[in-house]
Amino acid sequence: MDVSRRIVLHFPPRVTGQPVVYRLARDFRLRFNILKASVSPGQEGLLVMELSGKQENYDKGIQFLTEVGVQIQSLSQDVVRDEARCTHCGACITICPTGAFSLEPKTRKVLFDDSKCVVCGLCVKACPPRAMRVYF
Numbered sequence: 001m002d003v004s005r006r007i008v009l010h011f012p013p014r015v016t017g018q019p020v021v022y023r024l025a026r027d028f029r030l031r032f033n034i035l036k037a038s039v040s041p042g043q044e045g046l047l048v049m050e051l052s053g054k055q056e057n058y059d060k061g062i063q064f065l066t067e068v069g070v071q072i073q074s075l076s077q078d079v080v081r082d083e084a085r086c087t088h089c090g091a092c093i094t095i096c097p098t099g100a101f102s103l104e105p106k107t108r109k110v111l112f113d114d115s116k117c118v119v120c121g122l123c124v125k126a127c128p129p130r131a132m133r134v135y136f
């Protein structure tokens with residue numbers, strides 16, 4: 001069975017610069033799509049990616065990452081909307097490149113589907129009451 005998950009990888013300085021992601025493809029036959037990267041040699045790095053492959057290989061790949069010291073988070077935990085702050089103004093609907101926000105016609109409420117989010121951060125800046133937050 002194939003799985004596809006979006007994850008956030010935190011690289012400690014000693015791991016940044018090692019061909020860790022290359023080994024996911026070579027040793028575990030996993031496919032990856034990098035959504036966001038800020039990795040510089042000798043410093044902490046961060047990588048948001050979609051990782052896909054056979055469940056068994058995926059699990060081994062994640063185990064390998066953990067063993068080399070990479071911390072892994074699931075992406076859905078990282079972009080959140082503070083429901084108490086959201087005024088349903090709709091500013092985020094047009095700015096989100098992946099259509100993660102939509103207007104519910106009956107209630108005129110703005111819905112947020114975090115499974116479509118690619119963590120670009122645009123809604124965080126665009127939201128007037130600062131209801132959107134990105135955590136890494």
Ligand code: SF4
Nearest residue numbers: 086087089090092127
């Ligand atoms: S921009 Fe902010 S306040 Fe407006 S609908 Fe989107 S999340 Fe809610």
Ligand code: SF4
Nearest residue numbers: 096117118120121123
């Ligand atoms: S972070 Fe980007 S992709 Fe995610 S909901 Fe906000 S605008 Fe959309």
